[in-house]
Amino acid sequence: MTFKNKVVWITGASSGIGKGLTLELAKLDCKLILSARNGEKLEEVKAACGNLENIQILPFDLADYANMKLVVEDALKLFGKVDLLINNGGISQRSPIIETSIEVDKKLMDIDYLGTVALSKALLPHFVSNQSGYYVVVSSLMGKFSSPLRSAYCGAKHALHGFFDALRLEHDNDNIKVTLICPGFVNTDVARNALTANGSKQGYQDEMTENGLHVDVFVKRMLKAIQKEKYEAYIGKFEAYGIYVKRFFPKLLHKLVLKSKVN
Template structure:
């Protein structure tokens, strides 16, 4: 698969992985649609990209699941079609289960799971009509195994795998592809913006996140996985081995994560 002449829609495009994708894909002879909540920041990202004339900005809030059809119609009208939807938008969480308000769990599910699902379902008829389409979903290694202080985040990411595995099965006949991207630690602001027990932002960087993969290096590997139309790609450092350890022995991954004392 190449990005040549494709229309790629990226959510969560205002910073971190989404911004990195915009900057690198802008050089791939494709058209981009950038979405997140803040139009001014999206415009800033667009203007930092090469070929900004091939980039459109479409503000979108993933928590507003009832208006996704209107967003999809507008997105299609910008360049006449959508070929690839990169579901990158979302938030994280850092707090013990016993202290975490159920409202935090609800918000993580609404944004990370239901928002992504609602947007993807709204776009699905367009993909089916064209007998072509590619969903790229930025999940996490926490969608494959778990870690302490991320219960709501792990729950939402695990749910994404269940939904998109089913979608891949149902629409294989329509030539619709699904690639699940599972990052490990990537040096973005995801930890600073993570919700704590009462719903407030953590406000500081995790040590492991700070030592994570550089965004540009991560995005290069992610783009390679999309080109290969991989079902799943695990991108990070040593932490990616947790996926394989979990398959071998759930008890062993439990012990290893306990010893890591990751927070």
Template sequence: MTFDNKVIWITGASSGIGKALVLELSKQNCKLIISSRRETVLNAVKNESQQPTNIKILPLDLADYKTMPIIVEKAISLFGNVDILINNGGISQRSLIIDTDIEVDKKLMDIDYLGTVALSKALLPHFIAQKSGHFVTVTSLMGKFSSPYRSAYCGAKHALHGFFDALRLEHNKDNIKVTMICPGFVNTNVARNALIGDGSTQNEQDTATENGLDVDVFAKRMLKAIKKQKFEAYIGKGETKGVYLKRFFPKLLHKVVLRSQVR
């Protein structure tokens, strides 16, 4: 699979992984729809790209998931179709379970899970009608195993795997592909923007994220996984080994994570 002449829709495109994907894909022969809540920032990303004339801006708020059918109609009208949806938008969390208000759990599920699912379900009939389509969903290694201080985030990311694995099975007959991208630590603002127990933002970087994979390197690896139409891709540094420890040696993973003291 190549990106030539494809229409690719990217959520969470204003910063971090989403922005890196936009800048990398803008070098290729494809058209992009870029979405996030902040239209002014999206315009800045568009202007920074190599082929801004091939990029359309479509603001959306994943928390407002009841509006997704209307958003999808707008997206399709921009270039006439959509070939790939990259579900990248979302937020993270950093707080102990005992200190986390239930409204924080709800917000993570509303944005990271229900917003992503609602958008994908709204686009699904279009993919079925054209007998092709590719859902690419950025989850996390935390969608495969868990870590302290991320209970709400882990819950939402685990849920995404359950939903999209079912979608892949149900619509294999319609030539619809599903790729789950599971980042480890990537040097973005995800930790700074993470919610803490009372629902406010953390507003500080953590060491593991700071020392994570460069976001441009991550974007290139992610695009290779999409081209190969992988079911799942684990992209990071040594932390990706946790997926295999969870599968074969879960008690050992438990000890490793406890010793790591990741905050």
């Protein structure tokens, strides 16, 4: 996989991992479509890049998943095609299950799962027609194992794995590839913007996220995983080993998570 001459569409491009991906990919010989809800922030990210003629912005809301066919039509008008969709947009959650409104669970599913799935399905006929396409999905280590206070987030991320594993199988003959990226702790605003039990934002950073990988480090590892066309990539510090502990010693992982300072 090479990014040269590719059209790459990034959701959640206004901050965090999406912004980091934009700044790194802008150095390469590819064209970028940047999406998020906030058009002004997207313009700021674009302005921080070189080769502005190779970057277009397309604001939309992942929660508005009923209109994704129109969003894809608008995207295809920008450069005439899309080669790679990086499904990075989403939100997190921090609250006990017993206190969390079902509306919070629904919002996480609407944005993190249904919005991503609807956008990917709307783009799928274009990929099939071209007999080529690449979906990169930013899931989470929480899409492989869970931790307290993230029930809605874990549920939505687990669901992404089920859907995109099926898509990879169904469209293997169409040369459509899927990479699921599973970040551990990355120092972004994900914790500050996480929804609490009543749907309000948490508003503060937690210690584990603060001490997580720097975005630049994470992005470089993520792009290498895409270039290698990995099915899944687990990118983090010590927490990434939880994948293997869960696989072989699930009860041990349960005890380790309970003893950890994850909150």
